[in-house]
Amino acid sequence: MFNERITAWMERAEQVIEGKIKQIDRIVDQNQWKVIRAFQRHKVSDYHFAASTGYGYNDRGREVLDLVYAEVFGAEAALVRPHFVSGTHTIGTALFGVLRPGDELLMITGRPYDTLHKVIGRPGDGKGSLQDWGIAYGEVPLLENGAPDYDAIRSRINERTKVIGIQRSRGYSWRPSFTVEQIGEMVRFVKEVKQDAIVFVDNCYGEFTELQEPTQVGVDLMAGSLIKNPGGGLAETGGYIAGKSEYVELASYRLTAPGIGGEVGAMLGTTRSMYQGFFLAPHLVGQAxxxxxxxxxxxxxxxFVTHPHWNDPRTDLIQAIQFTSDKHLIAFVQGIQQAAAVDSHVVPEPWDMPGYEHPVIMAAGTFIQGGSLELSADAPIREPYIAYMQGGLTYSHCKLGVLTALQNMMDRGLL
Structure with missing residues (x-):
């Protein structure tokens, strides 16, 4: 099936990483047991999976799902809904929920992921962005080693600074993703400088990769997407917001309307897949x-240069691989697509994707459209040529994707 050189590379890699794989299994066990205990404590039963319609009043399944998420994430409250259309929508809802005209959002982990740029916007852009609503924005670049610049953060926080933003995952940046321990250090520092600042974390790609979540180390509010880690490959859409009760409530008013909040919202038959996906998530995240x-x-x-290295601590799904040309990059991404169970015949090409600043190529042969807990890869076509691989519902599928990509590169004379 594969060139014998590729098979040899696979066997050598599996020998090298054997001990690391066992470490991941231990994390999976602890997180799996934590989820099951939360299900048991809240007495999850099959009647919680029933669909609601209309206003969705008294939907006990929806209410208990919020409680389960909050307990697992060590938060006071959670808002888990299919009405969030993406991670960007969920993050935007959280930020608009707690920020007001005259406030400032300060990102302390450098420039955020591309799709958030339009949410932040520009003053007077007429698009309803944060800055269009008179909410100031600032960002503090990371140091050359990828660490927060604490001196610059201290000098940049001011009276208007209401929300301190942290992006846990690297996004399209060649920098380390932040561990929960590192996020805890940022929280402690920020609270020393300005105690009433709200610390917000974009937790996309990070859930269940460690034994704790950011809300367990002092983060006030965080958000993520259900078509990433916590949906377990089964949630068909949706997102979650978790954190302190007062901030989750404010976010719920932004999702629906003031005075309505999270008390309504028909689940339309999505509840069972959300529960079951959350149950499966620790295992599937481990596979990825x-x-x-x-x-x-x-x-x-x-x-090739990779980030993180195979033996580095893991705090998200994303594996960055740096290539020497756009030809290598495109061949890799197209090889990942060839290994898909869905749409393997499709050949991805770079295109001007909405919300992105450069042409992007995406391999996404997934059961859930855009589901990045499933095996996928994407890359902006810009120097340095870096592909970002993530997901894989089974370890076997991940290996197949890597091997197929290598074979595709070899067939084109690039290896």
């Missing part, structure tokens, strides 16, 4: 993380 470790080990053998 193993796949990222495998990819790093294989490509490092071949002299």
């Amino acid at each position: 993380v193993k796949g990222s470790i495998f990819a790093a080990a294989v490509f490092e053998q071949l002299g």
